Amino acid sequence: MTSHTNTMGPPHVDAVRAVAxxxxxPEETFARVFDPGDVAALHAASTxxxxxxxxxDLDAGGADAACLAEVEVLVTGWGTPVLDPARLDRMxxxxxxxxxxxxxxxxxDDAVWQRGIAITSSATANAVPxxxxxxxxxVLAAKRALGAADALRRAGGAPVDVEESWPTVGMYGITVGVVGASRVGRAVIERLRGYDVRVVLSDPTVGEAEAARLGVALMELGELCAVSDVVSLHAPLLPETVGMLDRTAIERMRPGATLVNTARGALVDQDALADRLDRGDLTAVLDVxxxxLLPAGARLRSTPNTFITPHIAGSLGNELRRLAGNAVREALAFSATGAFTDPIAFERAVIQA
Structure with a gap:
């Protein structure tokens, strides 16, 4: 940080009410997510x-330390050091x-919750992409688009019969199993309402009444795997969810089904998944x-019907503008009212990752 001088806009009329x-x-994160217009929007607010x-720098001395002693609302991001008791004591x-x-x-850190500090995040905004x-x-998986493109490359000019290759092709009437009613899981359910599909949900934190409000059928994970044409993972990574899609669940997936994982890689027993993929009757689309970064010799790099993307589902490029806009709006809301529009409680932070 090179300067603490406020050079953007006139001085605030009511400095007493203004929230610091x-x-x-990291500078790199700040430059990627926020642009001068975001900072200007904060400067323009009288509150x-x-x-x-x-x-x-949360660990620096000098001017940074002086600012930290005054700060009331801290905007954090990717790469921010953990707000542990020692750092909180500086603020x-x-x-x-x-x-x-x-x-x-x-x-x-737990200390943030324990000290009663209000918290919000851009998780809902990040759930959109x-x-x-x-x-x-x-949609692409149901149409067998990825596999068809791969088959077309290998065919060397010969025709490719997609319907001959898979038990089901197309979106109409299929069952999509959503694992986890997180922000992303709920957003997926909402968007799938525009398709002629049946949506089922597995989430131990959701009851029948809430499932009815979401318009989904509630079932345990093994049953969901057995009835779904597509299984999409949206559960948080917790000690109890590591490896939740285990060998038994993977074996229950119907022939021709597709596994989609945009959540966390550790939710899946990858050895069991590789074994099933080697049989050629399952497709996996893995963003995580x-x-x-899988080692060069990892089995999933060479199993059939396996499509891996480099964690691109979350906010990238111009989508980062949504995160910045949300953070600025929440900072302005807190400065004006003393509350966030989308506050996060401890229980929600744990359950709805």
Whole structure:
């Protein structure tokens, strides 16, 4: 950070009411997500006092430390160091955290909840491109588009009979199994209402009444795998969900089914998945794996009907503007009212990743 001088816009008329706002994230993240217009929008608000136009270093001394002592609303992002007790002690006036990314776990320590600091994130905004990507993949998977393109390359000019190759082809009347009623899972369910498909849900935190409101049939994971033409994973990564799609669940998936994972790679027993894919009667579209960058010799790199993308479902490129806009709106809302429009409670942060 090079300067703490407010050079954008006139001084605030009511400096007493202005809430001190600052950013804390790597410079690279800040440059990717926020543009000058976002900072200008904060400067333009009479209820905000921007402490610095560039991110603060949470562990630095000097001018950064002086700003940290004043900050009331901290805007964080990808790469922000965890807000542990030692760092929180450097921000005695901190009242709120606006996380401009999705998952809070890399940033929010238990101490943040314990101190009663208000929290919000851009997880709902980040869910939009993930849900869009997921539904697009479901459509392509149902039409066997990825496999057909691969077969066409291998055919060397010979015709490709897609209907001959798979038990089902097309979206009409298929069953889509959604695993996890997270923000993304709910957004996928909402978007699938425009298709002639049946949607079933597996989520131990959802009851029958809520499932009815979502318009889905509720069932346990094994049953969902047995009845679904597409299984799409949207559960949070918790100790109890690691490997939740285990060998038994994978074996229950019907021949010709497709697994879509835009959540976390560790939700899946990848050895069991590779064994099933080697049989050639299952398709996997994986935007995430465990580890995220698979080693060169990993089985999933060579199993049939396996399509791996490099974690592109979440916000990228121009989609980052949605995250920045959400963070700015929430910072302005808190400065004006003392509350977020979309606050996050501890239980929601754990369950709805």
């Amino acid at each position: 706002v600052a950013f804390a994230m 905000v006092r921007v402490l610095a136009d560039q991110p603060l 005695p006036r901190l009242r709120a955290v606006v996380h401009s990314a999705g998952s809070l776990r890399p940033v929010v 993930v849900a869009e990507f997921t539904v697009a993949v479901i 794996t465990e580890p995220e």
